[in-house]
Amino acid sequence: MGPGGTATGIGGEVAVPGLQVAAVLAGLGLVLLVACSLRSVGVAERMVVVRLGRRARLRGPGLVAVLPWLDRGVRVPLRAQWYDVVSLDATTRDAVRVTVTAAAIGFVRDAMRYAMASSPEPAVEWVLEAELRRSLAERDLAQLAILPTTGFPELSDAVSARTGIWGVEITEVQVSRIETPVDPGLVRWANELG
Template sequence: MADVEADQATLSGAQATVLSTAVGLLLLLCSLRSVPLGERMVVVRRGRARLRGPGVVALLPFLDRGVRVPLGVRWYGVDRLEATTRDAVRVAVTAAATGTVQDPLRYATASNPDQAVEWVLESELRRRLAERDLAQLATAPLTGATELAAAVSARTAEWGVEIGDVQLGRVETRVDPSLVRWATSR
């Protein structure tokens, strides 16, 4: 009888070893992440952020948080921006900007950096439109696009994003009697 109890204790010890090994392998496999060439992973542990990748990155379960950061060209769009020109004409503008992540650590630790970049783009567009007359927008809508991109980049650098190009897609205005009077007075 004592021999049977000893065999059961040995089996349960062997089962425990197999079970702990299986759990350890499962945790190891769950902690590995593959980071492609066009991305980096920012690993945050106890408030400290480290940059990892490309390649295989190991995260410690329950301690590390991994944030993937794409490094390629990103599009930021303004679908319809309502603004007023210097000569008090209401216009609706569509625009697009291209940008890249230059500092993945800043990008990953920022709160909603893509939305913040679009907000900055909209505010800079509003400011630039307020400095121009409607006639200037009609003749040369892209004048100052490099200065606009530089102004947006200066404000988005704190999130690790650099804007390379900004283009106005469409400038629309409502034709109403005051606009007709404005056009005929010129």
């Protein structure tokens, strides 16, 4: 830049008015705003756009506009989600301590409720553990032997009844492992049965 707002180029000095610089900067700002506002939403997800914490709209799939500082975009997965329960300690109806490893398959059925919940995944896992512990407490040790093959058909409904407030439905609960620590009381109990 030379004196007086001129730029020096190959052919000499060219005048660059301040208005052109302002227009270029405004154009760059607009391009930056558009780039920050657009979000790509996949086929297996939706985006809930909340404007100023009040009005929520469900958008997607495709490009979704989210205005910075006005909107908050929350991605909601629509694919099956696995919720794992690893080494859950529980007690059966006949007072035997067991450790269970299980998993559940869940789907988001209400994207708005899911997006408005602060963190639904840990809450769903907590409900799953609580309901699994309750269900184990209603069974004897002998009844647990068939659970890895039959699963808990009624447990998915019980969990879904509680997780529905977050928009999550549990469709299946699978038990992969049931362990019973061997202690002298358990050995006596087995001998009494035999």
